[in-house]
Each structure stands twice: as C-alpha cells, then as structure tokens.
Amino acid sequence: MMKPRIPAGPPPKPLDETELARVLAWQRRMYVFYGVAMAAIAGGFYTVLRFQETAWIRPALALMLVALMAAGAYVQFRERCPRCQSLLGRQSRFVLAAKCKSCGVGFPRRDGEDHAPRA
Numbered sequence: 001m002m003k004p005r006i007p008a009g010p011p012p013k014p015l016d017e018t019e020l021a022r023v024l025a026w027q028r029r030m031y032v033f034y035g036v037a038m039a040a041i042a043g044g045f046y047t048v049l050r051f052q053e054t055a056w057i058r059p060a061l062a063l064m065l066v067a068l069m070a071a072g073a074y075v076q077f078r079e080r081c082p083r084c085q086s087l088l089g090r091q092s093r094f095v096l097a098a099k100c101k102s103c104g105v106g107f108p109r110r111d112g113e114d115h116a117p118r119a
C-alpha cells in the first residue's frame with residue numbers, strides 16, 4: 001500500500017480550469033479504454049470459439065491481449081499531477097482520487113461529472 005506523502009506546509013494552489021480539464025480527460029480516457037478493452041477481449045474470445053480450427057487464431061488472440069496490456073499501461077501512466085508531476089496512474093488504478101496522494105492538491109468534480117462511467 002502506497003503511503004500518502006502529503007508534505008507539511010501551505011496547501012498547493014488549486015488546479016485551474018485547464019489543469020482540471022486535463023486530469024478529468026485522463027479519467028474519461030481510462031473509462032473509454034476500459035470499455036474498448038472489454039469489448040475487444042469478448043470479441044477475441046468469441047472469435048477463438050467460432051474459428052477454433054484456424055491455426056493462427058490463438059496466437060492472434062495472445063498478441064491482441066499483449067497489445068491491450070501495453071496500451072492500458074500507456075493510457076494509465078501517461079498523465080501526471082499538474083502540481084507535483086507524480087503519475088496519476090500510480091495513485092489509483094482506475095478512478096481519479098479526490099486529491100493527489102503526493103502533494104494533496106484536490107481534483108474536484110464538476111457537479112457529479114466523472115464519478116462513474118457513462119453509458
């Protein structure tokens with residue numbers, strides 16, 4: 001478990017609209033990626049079941065899973081806290097935390113937006 005390292009002293013300056021929009025966009029990309037990855041995995045397994053006599057189908061599914069893992073790592077670890085530059089993807093696996101565990105800056109949501117994946 002990662003221990004919060006919020007430093008003593010004055011609280012960090014709140015995020016401006018641009019910084020907050022960037023962080024919330026990262027969270028939306030996480031949701032979208034999750035949906036796309038789940039659909040791709042379901043489609044991949046269906047294809048394997050449907051065409052199981054085809055020799056290349058299983059290696060192709062394995063390659064697709066590796067590609068999804070690499071893409072997931074890229075999406076998760078590409079965004080940093082605008083204040084302290086710590087990786088947001090290391091602070092939580094999926095949903096943006098209420099505040100940065102490293103510097104303590106808040107990540108406020110706009111009236112309920114982005115608390116759950118949208119349909």
Ligand SMILES: [Zn+2]
Binds near residue numbers: 081085086101103104
């Ligand atoms: Zn931070």
